[in-house]
Amino acid sequence: MSLLAPEDDPDGQPPLPFAAAADYARAVMALAREPLPASVQVAADQAYGPHRLQRFDVYAPAGARAAPVLVFWHGGGWTNGYRQWVRFMAPAVTRLGLLLVAPSYRLVPEHPFPAPIDDALDLLAALRQRLPAWGGAPDRLYLGGHSAGGHLAAMAALGRDGLRRRQVPDGAVRACLPISGIQDLHASAPAPGSLEARVYTHVLRGQSAAQDVVFSPLYWTAGCRVPFDLTVGERDSERVRRSNRRLLALLEAQQVPATWQELEGRDHFDTHLDLREPGHPWYRRLLARVEATA
Structure with a gap:
């Protein structure tokens, strides 16, 4: 598995637009280089489609059998990002008895919306056949992601028709736990x-501005x-x-079980980087949701 720094990316991802985003990218890639416990x-670089970005990595606890599965999408504003940004979560997630699936997905603007959303749904369909080989339960899926990845997790969880078309049964997705997710792409008069x-100039480039609501979980x-x-x-x-x-x-x-957590003093990138701590409250919420929906 390649663990390249963003500036060395052979896929030609564009520069990250803000210094804080670049700092975050360096931090999570450094964490990805740390060795994992034995x-x-x-199981790295698994394909769920023909494109080079339609790949996922699996991190499983030893001896897993019919274990619940956390699927966690990376962030990067839909234009950037690597599935390796999720790798550092593997020790904490597997310690809870879950498999961790970290996917890549096609990025905009080379692949306009709904390509990343379609990839999220296609991944869940592919996992139904593949998870048992690693000890995962295909009908015990918990979806998460950070920033743009949180948006994709929510769109996948809410995309009932798309999942049904892909023969993913109702109830297979047990819960969704997005972190700093962008849940509404619409902005009335965004500042230049x-x-x-950037949603309109990069993410939705070449599409009608009215598509901002079509691609919003709200x-x-x-x-x-x-x-x-x-x-x-x-x-x-x-x-x-x-x-x-x-x-x-x-x-x-909709009378759906839903909770809110605001992390004191933490910014958009801290909310993900803090998950290097196995005792983080988000992991406790994940475990509580797994137990409540078993």
């Missing part, structure tokens, strides 16, 4: 150069039955905090 079994504006909550646990940082962006608050209210209107 108790973590790794802002993250909100607008897909009707009929949802998947429990959600939403996590943001106290110092997260206003867009992230506001969209997660709105998503919580819409889920509650």
Whole structure:
């Protein structure tokens, strides 16, 4: 498995737009280079489609049998990112008795929306056949992700019709736990150069601006039955905090089990980097959700 730094990427990913994002990328890639405990079994570079980014890595506890599975998508604004950014979570997740699946997905603007969303759904369909080989239960899926990955996790959890078309049965997705997820792409008058504006200039480039709502989890909550646990940082962006608050209210209107956690003093990147601590509250929420939905 390649653990290249972003600046050495042979795929030609564009430069990250903000210094804080570049610092985060270096930090998670450094964590990815740390050795894993011998108790973590790794199956790297598994294909779920023909494209070079339609790949996933599996981290399994030794001796796993019909274990629950956490699928966690990396962030990077849909334009950047590596599945290796998730690797550092493997010791904590497997210690809880779960498999960790870390996928890559096609990135925009080379592959416009809905390509990343389609990849998320296609991955879940592929896992149904593949998970038993690593000791995972295909009907005990818990979805998570950071930032853009949190958006993809939510879109996959809410995409009932897309999952049914791919023969993923209702109930296979047991819960969704996005971290600092971008749950609403719409912005009325984004400031030039802002993250909100970047959605229109980069993510939705070449598409109608009206597509911003089509690709936003907020607008897909009707009929949802998947429990959600939403996590943001106290110092997260206003867009992230506001969209997660709105998503919580819409889920509650559907009478779906949904919780909110705001991490004191933490910013958009801390909320993921802090998961290097195995006792982090997010892991406790994950385990509680696994136990509640067993």
